[in-house]
Amino acid sequence: MKDLTQLGAVQARAGILRRDFTALDLTRACLARIASRDEAVKAWLCLNPQAEAEAKQIEADDPRPLAGLPIGVKDVFATAQMPTTYNSPLYAHHQPAGDAAVVMMLRAAGAIILGKTDTTEFAAAGRDAATCNPRQPAHTPGGSSAGSAAAVADCHVPLAIATQTGGSTIRPASFCGSYGMKPSFGLISTEGLKPYAPSFDTVGFHARHVEDMALLAGVFDLPDNGAVGRITLGLCHTPYHDRLTQPMIDALTRAANLPCALPFTLPADFAQIDSLHRQIMFAEGAAAFLPLAQTQPGGLHQDFCDRVNSRTSGTMRAAFSARDRLTELAMQLEMMMADAGIAALLAPAAPGTAPLGRIPGNPLFNAIWTALQMPCIALPAGCHEGLPVGLQLVGPRASDAGLLRIAATIAPQLLNMETPFAPT
Numbered sequence: 295m296k297d298l299t300q301l302g303a304v305q306a307r308a309g310i311l312r313r314d315f316t317a318l319d320l321t322r323a324c325l326a327r328i329a330s331r332d333e334a335v336k337a338w339l340c341l342n343p344q345a346e347a348e349a350k351q352i353e354a355d356d357p358r359p360l361a362g363l364p365i366g367v368k369d370v371f372a373t374a375q376m377p378t379t380y381n382s383p384l385y386a387h388h389q390p391a392g393d394a395a396v397v398m399m400l401r402a403a404g405a406i407i408l409g410k411t412d413t414t415e416f417a418a419a420g421r422d423a424a425t426c427n428p429r430q431p432a433h434t435p436g437g438s439s440a441g442s443a444a445a446v447a448d449c450h451v452p453l454a455i456a457t458q459t460g461g462s463t464i465r466p467a468s469f470c471g472s473y474g475m476k477p478s479f480g481l482i483s484t485e486g487l488k489p490y491a492p493s494f495d496t497v498g499f500h501a502r503h504v505e506d507m508a509l510l511a512g513v514f515d516l517p518d519n520g521a522v523g524r525i526t527l528g529l530c531h532t533p534y535h536d537r538l539t540q541p542m543i544d545a546l547t548r549a550a551n552l553p554c555a556l557p558f559t560l561p562a563d564f565a566q567i568d569s570l571h572r573q574i575m576f577a578e579g580a581a582a583f584l585p586l587a588q589t590q591p592g593g594l595h596q597d598f599c600d601r602v603n604s605r606t607s608g609t610m611r612a613a614f615s616a617r618d619r620l621t622e623l624a625m626q627l628e629m630m631m632a633d634a635g636i637a638a639l640l641a642p643a644a645p646g647t648a649p650l651g652r653i654p655g656n657p658l659f660n661a662i663w664t665a666l667q668m669p670c671i672a673l674p675a676g677c678h679e680g681l682p683v684g685l686q687l688v689g690p691r692a693s694d695a696g697l698l699r700i701a702a703t704i705a706p707q708l709l710n711m712e713t714p715f716a717p718t
Contacts, residue, residue: 317352317362361404366454394486411441420595436466437654461660463498467672468643468684479667518695528558533565539646541678577613
């Protein structure tokens with residue numbers, strides 16, 4: 295039998311429907327892959343002891359869209375069958391009574407929740423994930439959705455759930471060489487997700503094919519703004535282009551050869567977005583971690599204590615002003631795109647390739663779009679010295695399904711410009 299772990303989600307669903315193999319075969323193959331690889335990759339914090347039993351119950355003709363597909367879930371979502379630790383010693387033995395809304399939806403769609411993937415502590419700061427980059431273990435997979443990105447890129451599972459408050463879905467996808475999507479803000483329920491900055495916290499996901507992300511988009515009922523006609527992309531180096539490294543500059547230079555790409559420059563005042571994002575994120579983060587700082591200060595990482603201690607009336611007032619300004623900038627950008635006939639922007643997904651160590655990496659090239667609450671899709675765009683390089687598509691708010699169609703069109707073109715890095 296073909297190595298089932300190499301199949302994408304859509305391919306695996308088709309194989310189950312054709313009775314080429316069963317959901318149990320697929321689940322066992324994924325568990326075997328984890329057993330052989332995760333000592334090195336360290337993508338998982340725990341596995342579902344009932345996974346095989348659940349897979350055995352899936353019939354070949356089950357019509358549900360995710361029936362029989364093993365999926366990883368970032369360990370910031372509540373799961374009734376497995377611990378939810380947030381990678382924090384304060385929650386080392388935390389067992390929720392019920393599932394987060396996203397987990398409930400995945401189960402209802404027939405997915406097998408294979409386990410919980412590693413994360414930066416509380417998906418925010420503090421402890422880094424232990425996860426390695428599956429391409430080169432000395433390098434980071436990115437954060438905070440480290441385990442989800444690495445598990446998909448290393449073929450442990452075809453799909454994994456992530457989150458993004460700054461760049462926690464898109465940047466790990468870029469570093470690990472997978473696809474990733476951060477939908478428009480607020481379109482997927484965050485009930486049962488540990489909050490960090492509610493103005494930005496967004497459920498995302500990782501996959502190895504665009505069509506697999508579209509499969510999840512359907513499950514979560516992401517909006518469709520209609521058919522995409524002639525595609526014109528705005529190639530946007532962002533206001534922070536001086537922070538790009540040569541591998542990313544090279545990828546953008548190659549992308550400029552796409553027949554649909556036109557140069558797109560943001561006005562100078564868009565450079566303030568990173569600062570505005572941080573004002574809101576740190577203010578909301580201080581509120582989110584204040585209860586733990588007051589009740590369990592001895593076990594809370596100093597990063598969070600510092601954040602709480604910076605909480606002042608001036609900080610909180612600045613966050614309100616920052617939200618107002620971001621709304622203005624989002625409207626301005628969408629009007630600029632519409633006036634220029636640009637369906638989406640193509641921008642760097644990170645400063646370059648994954649740095650050494652376990653640090654999450656610089657979110658500068660992600661936070662700008664997270665702050666504007668726009669949908670983003672990470673696209674592999676080759677590799678440099680064995681490490682993946684990724685770009686990202688950014689679309690107007692609520693253009694999620696259309697953005698996926700654009701991604702499906704240009705993804706092969708990006709990969710044809712340079713041979714992609716093959717899975718281990």
